[in-house]
Amino acid sequence: MLSLFIKRTKTKWDDALLERKVLHRAAHVAPALVFYWLADGFPGFEDIIHRLAIVYIVLVGGWVFNSFLNAVIDVYRTLEVAQNRPIKGFVQIVQIITFVVIAIFSIAVMFNQSPFGLLGGLGALTAVLLLVFKDTILGLVASFQISTSDMVRIGDWIEMPKYGADGDVIDVSLLTIKIQNWNKTISTIPTYALVSDSFKNWRGMAESGGRRIKRSVNIDMNSIKFCTSEMLQRFSKYQYITEYIERKKTELTKYNKEAAADTSELINGRHLTNVGTFRAYVEAYLHNHPCIHQDMTFLVRQLPPDEHGLPIEIYVFSNVQAWAEYEAIQADIFDHILAVIPLFDLSVFQRPAGQDFKLLTSVPQPDKAG
Template identity: 55%
Template sequence: MGVKAFIRETLAGWGVPESWVVYVANIVLIAGIALLSIGANYVAKKIVLQLITRFVNSNRYRWDDYLLERKVFHKLSHLVPAVVIYYASFLFPDYQAVIVKGVALYILVVSLLVVNAFLNALNDIYATFEISKARPIRGYIQVAKIILFVIGGILLISSLIGRSPLILLSGIGALSAVVMLVFKDSILGLVAGVQLTSNDMVRVGDWIEMPKYGADGDVLDISLNTVKVQNWDKTITTIPTYALISDSFKNWRGMTISGGRRIMRAVYIDTNSIVMCSPEMIARFRNIQLLEDYILSKEQEVQRYNEEHNVNRAITVNGRALTNIGTFRAYMERYVKHHPKIHRGMTCMVRQLQPTEKGLPLEIYAFTNDIDWAVYENVQADIFDHLYAVAPEFGLRIFQNPSGADLQRGMELSAVQSRTGTPARAVGAMDSGDA
């Protein structure tokens, strides 16, 4: 005797009118199936899921924690009531086909959600490995999701209309141009992601510069369609992935790997202060520790040259002589090379650049041995603080455009000169206490 026949006989024995027996029996069956589904769902979530959670939290493995965080097991538990309804569908032979189709659609949707959560967990697990920064798979995961949901959507539609999925696929083939237009960014992003990964052009954590998009900071995420960059002002710039292939950008990873950060800054010298070194200046320079060897070797070199060529030194333009600018350049180079924060294994020099309207540039080209931004700026400032302060010791003036105070002082000197008839130079001397 079947369950349905048993319920009908029981209801008839209880005196239920025969015209109502079928309806009441169906209601009882539906209620029983609903209670059984609720009970199965309770067992799956409150007992089985709790046991799985305890096991995951108690073991020493980390990968299963991500499955738990992405709720893979939680979404999987939604299949239990559907299985109960599926196996109870034979109790309603007139509606069995509809019930089976509805359950199949529900199972398909839940399965898509489970696989989606699993792919998210897979990406999280992969991100724990160091190789994930050089070879991110987020773009591939997103491509897999697109394919997954497209196939799932085709299966859902084909089940609803009762036609073969191949018919829908042939229709999509005919609309390939529309599909390519809709998924243009995704297709370009996929191709760009493959090129970025295979050529190791950018990684998560790299510092990149892309002025066209206002990006200057660390790469936070590389996905199928976008690359997120956190700028130094903590704002987030989103760049299309394919833009990193079609446009140029600067990646500072090489600097990070090398361990040295470049200093390339110039000191501008007022050309009016450049002179030949007098004996008094040379004597003073000998007392500078960093220049002792330089002055000695240069004096010998200059003297030897002048003697070999019978140079008449009665006139300073004849032959060779030391200059204050050359001596200062030698001091700059030695000072930079002796600085404890300058990288010993990289280029370190002081070079003279093309003179400009701002004076003669003496440029330091060197690398710090610490790439930290704050340390780099402190080292650079420390070096130039010292050089600006010692330039007057070499009889040199640092170039600076006249300020308001300079103009005011010039006007005051001119006014005093016009009143007293005293030359401006003498007025300046009296103001400085030399008179």
């Protein structure tokens, strides 16, 4: 009857009490009370029955209190604040203290000793207790630091390569933190490891409203050259850089005139290059892209040239953070960039592959006869 009544109420806390069987376990106190009251009917056994009944009541009380605390955790998890301030670790500390107190009290009752006397005797076992409860003590300190410093919250995406963890935090307790990796496996990490070891928390990215795109394209340096007037005329038809081309032509003409440069040779004076114009195009393209965050770091830059060519790096932020959409946006951007590179008389550098060697072997060899 009580269960049916609780299920029909609108409140959630009573459902948690029912699910954790708090009332069901509390009912176990009744038989112990009956034995305690009927102990006088067993001459010579009254004292032992009283002690057993008291110990049983205390153990059931601890059992009920533990279930109540678990119900508190369940209700707390439904609140919005639980994402920022998990309390499971602190509740587990209370549970441990409760069971220690119950154990000491039960032993004291059974042997008719003072609980404080037993505590005094435990002083000699301090070193052993510290060794036994080492992980618990470390977890207690770590839980306090994690909570006060707001290092990790449930739902945070963290990376911890040392433990092979890369995914979302799904549980924070006194001794362990559970992380659901992107492949749906679960990594369990000691709580104190987050304090003693380094890890990466992606919460800042989630809160910033952007997600970084950092990727480069290697340009074959053999294809880099000055722009001729014919090339500039062709480039000026590209919508995103029409204004740029006209502005740079005016600027460079003025400079070369003032410097009295002999522009009949491109090496003299200042001239646009195809790679510089390409870089300007990429900047303009990204500035006009609806999925690029314009208020965050925005760079299209050259990196130092190496044996793989001249890297042109894109360093911008997407305004979409969802993984699949982010990857689609990034792929779409580089699809476009790779497709327009030949339009600037540039070539992408890549190592020779099987097809390249096949083409080399198919080239007719000169006749050496005679």
